[in-house]
Amino acid sequence: MEVANRLVAETRDQVDQAEAPPRRARPWQRYLEADLGLREYWYPAAHSGELAEGGTHKVKMLGEEVLLVRKNGKLYAVEDRCAHRGTRFSERPLVLSEDTITCWYHTWTFDLEDGDLRCILNEPGTALAGRTGVRAYPITEAKGLIFVYVGDAEPPPLEADVPASFLADDIVMHYAEPNVIRANWRLALENSFDPGHHFIHNWSQYVIESGFPMTFGYVAKPGEEAGEVKYVVDTTGPKGFSRCTRTTELIFSAVIPGKDGRPDTTYTAPAAVGRSHQELVDAFMAMPPIDVGIWLPSCNETVNFPSDMITYDWLVPIDENTTRSFMIGGRVCATEQEAADWRGEVGRVEWREPAVEKFLVDDNAARESMQTFYETENGWDRERLYRPDLEITMFRKFFSEHARAIQTPDKLVAPRSRRNPTRGRTR
Numbered sequence: 001m002e003v004a005n006r007l008v009a010e011t012r013d014q015v016d017q018a019e020a021p022p023r024r025a026r027p028w029q030r031y032l033e034a035d036l037g038l039r040e041y042w043y044p045a046a047h048s049g050e051l052a053e054g055g056t057h058k059v060k061m062l063g064e065e066v067l068l069v070r071k072n073g074k075l076y077a078v079e080d081r082c083a084h085r086g087t088r089f090s091e092r093p094l095v096l097s098e099d100t101i102t103c104w105y106h107t108w109t110f111d112l113e114d115g116d117l118r119c120i121l122n123e124p125g126t127a128l129a130g131r132t133g134v135r136a137y138p139i140t141e142a143k144g145l146i147f148v149y150v151g152d153a154e155p156p157p158l159e160a161d162v163p164a165s166f167l168a169d170d171i172v173m174h175y176a177e178p179n180v181i182r183a184n185w186r187l188a189l190e191n192s193f194d195p196g197h198h199f200i201h202n203w204s205q206y207v208i209e210s211g212f213p214m215t216f217g218y219v220a221k222p223g224e225e226a227g228e229v230k231y232v233v234d235t236t237g238p239k240g241f242s243r244c245t246r247t248t249e250l251i252f253s254a255v256i257p258g259k260d261g262r263p264d265t266t267y268t269a270p271a272a273v274g275r276s277h278q279e280l281v282d283a284f285m286a287m288p289p290i291d292v293g294i295w296l297p298s299c300n301e302t303v304n305f306p307s308d309m310i311t312y313d314w315l316v317p318i319d320e321n322t323t324r325s326f327m328i329g330g331r332v333c334a335t336e337q338e339a340a341d342w343r344g345e346v347g348r349v350e351w352r353e354p355a356v357e358k359f360l361v362d363d364n365a366a367r368e369s370m371q372t373f374y375e376t377e378n379g380w381d382r383e384r385l386y387r388p389d390l391e392i393t394m395f396r397k398f399f400s401e402h403a404r405a406i407q408t409p410d411k412l413v414a415p416r417s418r419r420n421p422t423r424g425r426t427r
């Protein structure tokens with residue numbers, strides 16, 4: 001509550017003003033600089049199934065091109081760019097020994113574990129061995145996802161950057177195909193948390209089919225914004241926060257004033273037509289409380305949506321303008337059979353169809369709708385915020401204070417760090 005009150009106080013003057021304050025004056029300046037994401041964090045890079053034994057998989061994350069390798073059960077991640085003249089290993093990956101990658105162009109051969117040049121096939125005994133190399137990344141695997149650490153420091157345990165519920169033993173995951181969203185990661189992540197964004201879901205197929213009592217937005221009552229939000233900063237898990245949608249103002253219809261003596265128009269959300277306000281509130285309160293959380297560096301976690309499931313939407317920057325979304329449905333399973341069903345057909349019918357194909361698809365369209373404004377029309381300066389955005393400004397300030405580091409364009413071309421990467425380990 002203390003953190004939330006302070007963040008409200010420090011960001012309140014950024015909303016509800018006639019003119020947007022100049023960008024340099026924003027309390028979330030560091031957030032504005034994070035076009036490429038936050039550095040020194042673990043991020044999901046791929047589904048485990050995308051990297052078969054003996055195979056490779058290329059991925060771009062935070063602007064960095066990375067080649068993932070699985071060989072003899074061990075995982076490796078190296079820069080996908082030969083130190084010689086920049087050839088991409090992934091164009092013809094050659095893993096010719098148990099722990100090396102060889103460039104298919106001029107035979108330079110690198111250690112997959114630390115990135116050092118091991119040898120050059122057409123220059124035996126080269127003096128360059130061990131004196132140059134490519135970046136190697138810490139890599140690990142948990143619950144069907146491969147995680148890569150993007151940074152130069154010694155990585156913390158994975159637990160520090162992943163929601164605790166995701167790693168809990170009794171929760172089983174159903175995976176949707178990752179999506180590529182044509183929007184900056186911050187626009188994607190803010191959408192998940194944005195209390196005003198639920199208006200779009202009145203037209204979501206899941207809402208229409210299920211009769212879900214969808215509001216115009218889960219907006220905190222005036223003056224109660226801090227009370228809605230629970231900040232987590234001092235545990236071994238990720239920093240972040242969550243808000244409960246329960247205590248918000250539930251608006252299902254509103255009046256558009258007529259002008260020049262013409263009558264007002266009352267507009268009612270499609271999902272609310274034919275039901276009284278009290279019926280809708282009762283239906284909403286009868287559901288398990290939905291908690292929306294955001295965890296550093298960029299994971300959205302919605303607890304009890306749909307029904308008893310947890311929906312994760314992990315938004316990993318690919319570059320400044322595109323984001324990879326890993327959508328995952330978690331459910332507690334008591335038996336092996338339940339778990340197997342959840343990974344398969346049950347998870348598809350009960351989670352993937354309603355949550356991804358009939359709900360999150362609308363979030364992706366909304367996220368992409370703002371990209372042009374922020375990419376080419378000076379949106380970060382021009383945006384004109386309103387009271388429900390207070391929770392977004394609190395979030396931006398929180399990120400600015402707690403992000404370990406910001407990914408910057410110079411990191412993409414900087415010489416490799418000399419940190420000895422940790423070995424791949426499997427959970």
Ligand SMILES: [Fe+2]
Nearest residue numbers: 191192197363
């Ligand atoms: Fe949404």
